[in-house]
Amino acid sequence: MNWGILSTGGIARKFAKALPASQSGKAVAVGSRQVESAQAFSREFGIHKAYGNYGDLLRDPNVEAVYIATPHPFHLEWVLEAAKAKKHILCEKPMGMNLAEVEKMVAAARDNGVVLMEAFMYRCHPQTAKLLEVIREGVIGEVRMIRASFCFDRDLALQHRLFNKALGGGAILDLGCYPASISRLLAGAAQGKAFAEPL
Numbered sequence: 001m002n003w004g005i006l007s008t009g010g011i012a013r014k015f016a017k018a019l020p021a022s023q024s025g026k027a028v029a030v031g032s033r034q035v036e037s038a039q040a041f042s043r044e045f046g047i048h049k050a051y052g053n054y055g056d057l058l059r060d061p062n063v064e065a066v067y068i069a070t071p072h073p074f075h076l077e078w079v080l081e082a083a084k085a086k087k088h089i090l091c092e093k094p095m096g097m098n099l100a101e102v103e104k105m106v107a108a109a110r111d112n113g114v115v116l117m118e119a120f121m122y123r124c125h126p127q128t129a130k131l132l133e134v135i136r137e138g139v140i141g142e143v144r145m146i147r148a149s150f151c152f153d154r155d156l157a158l159q160h161r162l163f164n165k166a167l168g169g170g171a172i173l174d175l176g177c178y179p180a181s182i183s184r185l186l187a188g189a190a191q192g193k194a195f196a197e198p199l
Contacts, residue, residue: 004063012069031057072168083108148179
């Protein structure tokens, strides 16, 4: 699978660094709002093409799938554009800022016949599949309550995307989505396959 990476931020760098270990994918293009950033990223990770905007990356016929690593409020726009361009999509979490956005994304993916997946890495881990098997078979008894938390220590910087509500920061969207997602999965509220095969 030939991947295009939308954005050159920290999480995009982790994706680009890990992708060479994949047995099925390779990065062939990167896009940024500044061509200099895309070029520096492409040099660092050995990616052949660097684009100074996301639209040009989506028009690249060699790109089969895109990893969308933009700040949260921009996921909707670029998921819709990627679906329209017939690219499979791995979108960084949270997929959308609210349910209405996600419903638009899902509809666009279905209408264009592309895979759309939210980048919760734990969902593709064999350990998660085993955990669900153990719980669903009743090995540890019946699940009656789930207590979950996820946090980290960081200096308060209200304009940083982790804290800025306009950028989807805060305890709910940026961090709370992890315990909410796993709790829904373990409780049986999340539908679909428990274990997703990588593209």
